[in-house]
Amino acid sequence: MVRWMPACSHLPASETGQTPIRMPMTARLLRAGLIALALGVAGCTESTLEVSGSSGNANAPLPQKIVQVMASKSMARGSPIVARVFKEENKVEIWKQKTNGRYDLLASYEICKMSGKLGPKFIEGDRQSPEGFYTVRPHQMNPNSRYHLAFNIGYPNAYDRIHGRTGSNLMVHGACSSSGCFSMNNSQMTEIYAIARESFKGGQTEFQIQSFPFRMTAANMARYRDDPNYTFWKNLKEGYDYFEITKTPPKVDVCEKRYVFNAAAPGQSLTASGACPAVAQPDSLRMAYQTYQTSYDAAFSHAMSASDKQPPKPAILGIQEAKLVSDWTKRRARGERVTVEPPSMTATGSIVQTSRMGRIDSPAGRKMAALDAAEAEKKRIAEEKAAAKRQAEQEKAAAKAAELAAAEAAKNPPPPPPVEAVVAAPEEKPGLLGRVGKRITNMFGS
Numbered sequence: 001m002v003r004w005m006p007a008c009s010h011l012p013a014s015e016t017g018q019t020p021i022r023m024p025m026t027a028r029l030l031r032a033g034l035i036a037l038a039l040g041v042a043g044c045t046e047s048t049l050e051v052s053g054s055s056g057n058a059n060a061p062l063p064q065k066i067v068q069v070m071a072s073k074s075m076a077r078g079s080p081i082v083a084r085v086f087k088e089e090n091k092v093e094i095w096k097q098k099t100n101g102r103y104d105l106l107a108s109y110e111i112c113k114m115s116g117k118l119g120p121k122f123i124e125g126d127r128q129s130p131e132g133f134y135t136v137r138p139h140q141m142n143p144n145s146r147y148h149l150a151f152n153i154g155y156p157n158a159y160d161r162i163h164g165r166t167g168s169n170l171m172v173h174g175a176c177s178s179s180g181c182f183s184m185n186n187s188q189m190t191e192i193y194a195i196a197r198e199s200f201k202g203g204q205t206e207f208q209i210q211s212f213p214f215r216m217t218a219a220n221m222a223r224y225r226d227d228p229n230y231t232f233w234k235n236l237k238e239g240y241d242y243f244e245i246t247k248t249p250p251k252v253d254v255c256e257k258r259y260v261f262n263a264a265a266p267g268q269s270l271t272a273s274g275a276c277p278a279v280a281q282p283d284s285l286r287m288a289y290q291t292y293q294t295s296y297d298a299a300f301s302h303a304m305s306a307s308d309k310q311p312p313k314p315a316i317l318g319i320q321e322a323k324l325v326s327d328w329t330k331r332r333a334r335g336e337r338v339t340v341e342p343p344s345m346t347a348t349g350s351i352v353q354t355s356r357m358g359r360i361d362s363p364a365g366r367k368m369a370a371l372d373a374a375e376a377e378k379k380r381i382a383e384e385k386a387a388a389k390r391q392a393e394q395e396k397a398a399a400k401a402a403e404l405a406a407a408e409a410a411k412n413p414p415p416p417p418p419v420e421a422v423v424a425a426p427e428e429k430p431g432l433l434g435r436v437g438k439r440i441t442n443m444f445g446s
Contacts, residue, residue, distance in 0.1 A: 063194075078201055087114065092108070113177065118315040137206045242261050260276050
């Protein structure tokens with residue numbers, strides 16, 4: 001039996017709109033200390049639960065190397081942060097605000113384990129990690145996670161919901177064992193958690209997570225020009241570009257079922273399905289963006305004509321592939337024998353899956369294995385009984401056939417063999433007369 005680690009199955013997550021939750025600092029800190037996301041039924045599933053205290057891991061001091069980087073880059077210990085995730089590069093970056101208001105890179109970490117392909121999360125169970133702009137608030141921090149430490153990234157957001165995307169409790173956590181979440185090793189997660197904790201203590205009410213399929217450079221966008229997710233990625237790139245230009249996290253809204261960034265809409269209430277307002281940006285930002293875009297367009301044209309482009313990585317092909325993987329996830333969770341790896345879909349619509357089969361090592365899997373073993377034993381006993389019955393019937397039929405043959409033979413005995421006449425050879429006479437007679441006999445017959 002193939003054994004697997006449990007996957008990230010999920011329970012309902014907290015609401016993640018763009019409007020900050022305002023509360024007094026004391027109340028925020030108390031809430032951050034008392035509320036955690038506790039253990040669920042499998043994988044990195046965790047639900048909101050009050051706890052009496054937090055683990056020592058959650059209170060670990062900032063590492064000296066992080067403190068030194070902060071000092072060298074004019075960052076206050078409690079200044080705001082923003083997290084950036086790049087799937088293809090397998091990176092989580094933490095950026096922190098400097099005294100001049102702009103953000104700079106504080107630390108970069110290798111993602112220890114991440115499932116799925118490039119592309120967004122579509123539905124519960126598709127094993128995809130999200131792509132988009134998400135918000136983490138103090139109550140989403142979990143100091144008592146089964147996976148060392150964790151925080152919920154806030155999926156689904158308004159964009160996901162308006163597009164009918166489902167799933168919940170998508171985490172960044174430790175333990176390097178997950179499926180569907182961004183899993184770090186424990187020492188990395190301790191650092192990330194401590195950095196976020198200090199920013200919340202410093203007054204930040206929420207921090208942004210920007211999750212991208214890859215660094216959205218001209219070369220990478222050219223590589224993925226034919227991908228079915230390209231339109232979605234172009235929308236994400238607008239927010240990516242604003243951060244690259246300003247080095248501050250953009251204001252994120254959703255309207256007309258798409259992300260909009262730095263939209264100025266005084267007195268207007270934006271809705272995900274409603275009309276987007278006219279974007280009124282400062283001239284300096286507008287001109288900087290135009291200059292950036294002109295440079296990008298030239299680089300993109302060059303990248304499209306380059307002959308040495310790196311081949312693109314696999315990306316999810318849409319809702320049909322997501323449903324295929326989700327069905328596999330559900331059957332695996334029930335303990336059924338399924339392929340060791342989830343199925344995938346090619347651009348032509350054909351399904352690719354491994355030949356190796358296995359069952360998840362869980363109570364459900366062990367129960368199904370026991371039922372299957374009992375059924376197999378029952379089938380074996382039935383087959384042995386049937387084989388023994390056939391053997392007995394064959395022997396009985398053979399014995400009856402032999403008996404009938406013997407009776408038939410007794411009723412009709414075979415005739416005696418014919419008697420052949422025996423002609424005696426003439427007596428050979430001795431001497432000369434005998435020899436003469438033999439010669440005459442040989443010459444003329446008997």
